[in-house]
Amino acid sequence: MIARREFLKKSTLACAAIWGQRFVPQEEDFNIIDIHQHTNYAGRSHEELLTHQRAMGVKHTILLPAGTPSFGASTHFGKSNGLQVNSTGNDVCMEIAGRYPGEFYFGANEVPDLQGADKEIEKYLKKGAKAIGELKFGVKADGKPMERIYRLAEAYNVPVLLHWQFGMYTYGYEDFHKILQKFPKVNFIGHAQSWWANIDKNHNDQSVLYPRGKVTPGGITDRLLADYPNMFADMSAGSGLSALTRDEEHARGFLVRHQDKLLYGSDCDDRTGTGNGCTGIQAIQKIKELSPDLAVVRKILHGNAAKLFRI
Template sequence: MCSSNHLSRREFLAGTGALLLGSTMDVRAAGVTFQEPIIDIHQHVHYAARPDDVLVAHQRAMGITHTILLPAGTPAFGTSTHQGKTNGLQAQCDGNEACYGIAQRYPGEFVFGSNEVPDLPDAVQEIEKYLKLGGRVIGELKFGVDCDSKEMQRIYKLAEEHNVPVLMHWQFQMFNYNFERFPKMLEKYPKVNFIGHAQTWWANIDKGHTDQSILYPKTKVTPGGLTDQLLRDYPNMYGDMSAGSGLLSMTRDEDHAREFLTRHQDKLLYGSDCDDHIGSGEKCQGAQTIAEIRKLAVSKTIERKILYDNAKKLFRIA
């Protein structure tokens, strides 16, 4: 999560709005565009209570041209939400209707996913409702369940039927248990494109990562960890570069990261997962991740794949 750097909300919106409007007018007057498009595959509505207009301005300030909004599930109080403690994706995020609403207000700029707590009795029906309305992804699936449970497999089957990816938050002993068993799911659902995200996913780029309780390792990386293997061996496995864990996967060992980005250039996707209010500077995690990708990609082609091309293809964005 990215800490917020608060200006006066009125000052921020006025300043960025004028800047963006002026930039847009200049581009239109010239009849060309100089902005390289960027797709952010991982954002949330009301993230840490951020207002909707600040979210929109934040994305524009980062230079994002297309944002995928990932909803939370319905508030519930069973084991999968840790008796309600992790409702709202543990970050006050809002649900399906809120994400759908912003996508309707900003067509072409925001699209939405669909989500629900997997062990609720109408989970599949709720997810399918928003897929039929145009949802592009199922997730973020961030619940305290086994990754190969019958409830999760019903969701994977639904993703197969609707030809949409599934984005999963992997966090040891917290969300999507038993990461080591997930290859069986990739094999069982070869037509479903899965996107890995979060601490346990990114920690396991390292073959030497044996203590799964360490969520943010900072040591040098030995290639060949489980995450590295999944990206290499399964055509239906992708990686979401968002959040502190995605950023750390690059900054902890930049020499390894250059090779990793090259090796998996067709499987990696930029996301921010950032609750910042500004959209730039040292406190904006999303902006830092863009800068790190640009720094470490060994060619412009690889940079553009990760920031735009891969997501455009996977999410069928026009």
């Protein structure tokens, strides 16, 4: 409680400096929902995860599991097991969520082209999983294994979180609008390097995963968010932070334009939740700094996620 009060005090002062005296943040404004975290992330312990989340002021966290370790092409013959960060699976995420009810929630995941993948995912959806993902596998976004997963998401009314990384994970980004049209009742969440690189209309070299410099609105990502009510954005990791910092003038407009579609996530393996080594806290600070008012901040840090995940 002492740490939480100190966090709220510092955050209130920071917000006052940014917004002036027009806004007086209340405690509920710091009930952050983090939609993207992992257990055992790069060897981080459960206790360190708890410390990290609480230090950032996160009230609710969704733990995204890895699939079953396998050695086919979809996991790059084992390289992508554990979501390539040593993340643990469905059972561990559910166990942690059970240990901290109301503070942690869990998703459901499996390697899409494994036999029985849909049954494994459904098993955890029946137990209360809040999402499917993070789907981070070397498969086609419009392939039959993935479409089976989308149908599960529709049946259980949970969002699907996709990791887009050119040449590595979730192939076929340029045609993803067809999936959004085919599954209008499924809410999709875009994440990772290729998702955020494509906010720029002039992003032509897809092999560049962390582009720098000015952004021209109208990229694939910008259009998907604008044109499809079932498309949302996960602002986590270095890729999401880079999208905010590479062109802050563009970012201000982007936050306003898509304020009802943006979801805060950390996807950070930091242990403390403070300082320059933590992309999670840096993203929170940037969202507060670049948003025009407290209403937009509230939507991005908790309001949108509360509706989408029914928290």
